[in-house]
Amino acid sequence: GESVGLHLPTLSVQEGDNSIINCAYSNSASDYFIWYKQESGKGPQFIIDIRSNMDKRQGQRVTVLLNKTVKHLSLQIAATQPGDSAVYFCAENMMNYGGATNKLIFGTGTLLAVQP
Amino acid sequence: EAQVTQNPRYLITVTGKKLTVTCSQNMNHEYMSWYRQDPGLGLRQIYYSMNVEVTDKGDVPEGYKVSRKEKRNFPLILESPSPNQTSLYFCASSLSGVQETQYFGPGTRLLVL
Numbered sequence: 001g002e003s004v005g006l007h008l009p010t011l012s013v014q015e016g017d018n019s020i021i022n023c024a025y026s027n028s029a030s031d032y033f034i035w036y037k038q039e040s041g042k043g044p045q046f047i048i049d050i051r052s053n054m055d056k057r058q059g060q061r062v063t064v065l066l067n068k069t070v071k072h073l074s075l076q077i078a079a080t081q082p083g084d085s086a087v088y089f090c091a092e093n094m095m096n097y098g099g100a101t102n103k104l105i106f107g108t109g110t111l112l113a114v115q116p
Numbered sequence: 117e118a119q120v121t122q123n124p125r126y127l128i129t130v131t132g133k134k135l136t137v138t139c140s141q142n143m144n145h146e147y148m149s150w151y152r153q154d155p156g157l158g159l160r161q162i163y164y165s166m167n168v169e170v171t172d173k174g175d176v177p178e179g180y181k182v183s184r185k186e187k188r189n190f191p192l193i194l195e196s197p198s199p200n201q202t203s204l205y206f207c208a209s210s211l212s213g214v215q216e217t218q219y220f221g222p223g224t225r226l227l228v229l
Contacts, residue, residue, distance in 0.1 A: 032214070032215050041223075043220030044159070044208075046217045046219075049217075089159065093214050093215060102213050102214050103174060103175065103214065104161060104218075106151075106159040106160070107158055108156060108158040109158055
């Protein structure tokens with residue numbers, strides 16, 4: 001498969017444990033955030049999003065937490081499975097003085113390795 | 117099946133030889149975008165298009181061109197490729213913008229010698 005990063009931060013968890021992946025974003029005015037999952041050899045896949053007027057949003061086995069005070073985003077995966085092994089990226093929708101732009105700024109990613 | 121397709125998937129070329137990477141989506145999406153992915157840098161946006169004949173620069177547009185003559189297609193053109201354009205390229209589309217779910221293509225691995 002394709003290698004998307006040679007020196008990615010890596011989180012190694014046991015199957016069945018909960019995983020927490022963290023992301024620091026850059027623009028305090030950003031109002032929309034997304035988590036993507038990228039499996040080896042594939043393009044990124046949308047997982048969950050959150051707007052800045054929320055602190056928490058839950059999906060199926062995933063929860064995103066947003067702390068605007070410290071510009072921090074986290075993705076929690078419950079009962080991690082081998083199929084969750086992938087690189088996870090956060091992304092923010094850049095804002096400017098005119099409001100939301102049509103640009104996304106991506107983080108550099110975290111490799112989640114699930115041990116059976 | 118709803119999808120974004122890219123061609124070619126792999127390409128080796130030489131400096132200065134013009135090339136085009138095609139991108140096509142079958143979801144009637146208005147928004148399309150190109151990204152490049154490099155180790156340690158994540159994905160960076162090259163160009164995007166809000167609709168037919170409407171394109172705009174992303175964060176790293178230098179050395180690239182795009183066109184949007186039809187809604188479904190958004191080709192990426194490298195008029196004179198250089199080695200620093202060696203990268204993994206992704207096309208993506210969404211219904212109307214970045215605050216809608218973006219669907220990514222499978223990627224094009226480009227090596228410029």
